[in-house]
Amino acid sequence: ETGVTQTPRHLVMGMTNKKSLKCEQHLGHNAMYWYKQSAKKPLELMFVYNFKEQTENNSVPSRFSPECPNSSHLFLHLHTLQPEDSALYLCASSQAVIAGGQETQYFGPGTRLLVL
Amino acid sequence: QKEVEQNSGPLSVPEGAIASLNCTYSDRGSQSFFWYRQYSGKSPELIMFIYSNGDKEDGRFTAQLNKASQYVSLLIRDSQPSDSATYLCAVKGEETGGFKTIFGAGTRLFVKA
Numbered sequence: 665e666t667g668v669t670q671t672p673r674h675l676v677m678g679m680t681n682k683k684s685l686k687c688e689q690h691l692g693h694n695a696m697y698w699y700k701q702s703a704k705k706p707l708e709l710m711f712v713y714n715f716k717e718q719t720e721n722n723s724v725p726s727r728f729s730p731e732c733p734n735s736s737h738l739f740l741h742l743h744t745l746q747p748e749d750s751a752l753y754l755c756a757s758s759q760a761v762i763a764g765g766q767e768t769q770y771f772g773p774g775t776r777l778l779v780l
Numbered sequence: 781q782k783e784v785e786q787n788s789g790p791l792s793v794p795e796g797a798i799a800s801l802n803c804t805y806s807d808r809g810s811q812s813f814f815w816y817r818q819y820s821g822k823s824p825e826l827i828m829f830i831y832s833n834g835d836k837e838d839g840r841f842t843a844q845l846n847k848a849s850q851y852v853s854l855l856i857r858d859s860q861p862s863d864s865a866t867y868l869c870a871v872k873g874e875e876t877g878g879f880k881t882i883f884g885a886g887t888r889l890f891v892k893a
Binding site: 666704705706707709712720754765769770772773774 | 784788811812814822823824825826829831868872880881882883884885886
């Protein structure tokens with residue numbers, strides 16, 4: 665266990681559904697991340713929150729909507745997804761992100777998402 | 781888009797041998813370098829980080845960094861079947877002011893018993 669939990673672990677949804685992914689960290693970190701991992705592709709950074717403020721939106725489509733109510737919780741709200749959005753969605757946390765810093769990211773177990 | 785390149789493998793080595801995993805990066809201003817291990821069906825976990833040119837050793841693992849050549853490697857000595865996994869190289873560079881960590885696609889390692 666890394667101290668980062670994600671729910672649900674598996675999710676199947678239709679293209680018209682609305683669902684949310686939840687991430688919680690118990691490490692006292694101030695930065696949280698969402699990544700998408702597809703087969704044989706690099707981890708794709710989606711969003712970064714530093715002290716609850718969004719500092720990175722890596723050109724993610726608006727059908728993905730993040731929410732960070734506090735430094736310990738991070739959500740990813742999903743709506744009208746496409747089949748190509750099927751992937752493993754990983755949450756991570758770290759010490760606060762600073763320019764040139766050396767913070768290590770700790771990953772949750774991921775949510776395996778299938779969009780039908 | 782700055783890139784981190786890794787040979788996708790699979791790299792196959794016999795048990796007890798040295799496994800050498802390589803990574804190149806394009807952002808010359810990169811300052812922090814990480815190696816993560818990801819077992820099949822699991823999430824990535826940190827093995828080592830390195831910030832200065834040269835070698836850094838931790839048990840059976842040695843990370844090597846050459847900023848002039850924009851090259852970072854991971855050596856695994858006395859490889860064990862339990863080392864079989866995908867190894868991800870991650871680089872934190874100057875893009876977006878030095879806040880962003882970019883991951884390579886990973887190298888799959890098989891250690892044969």
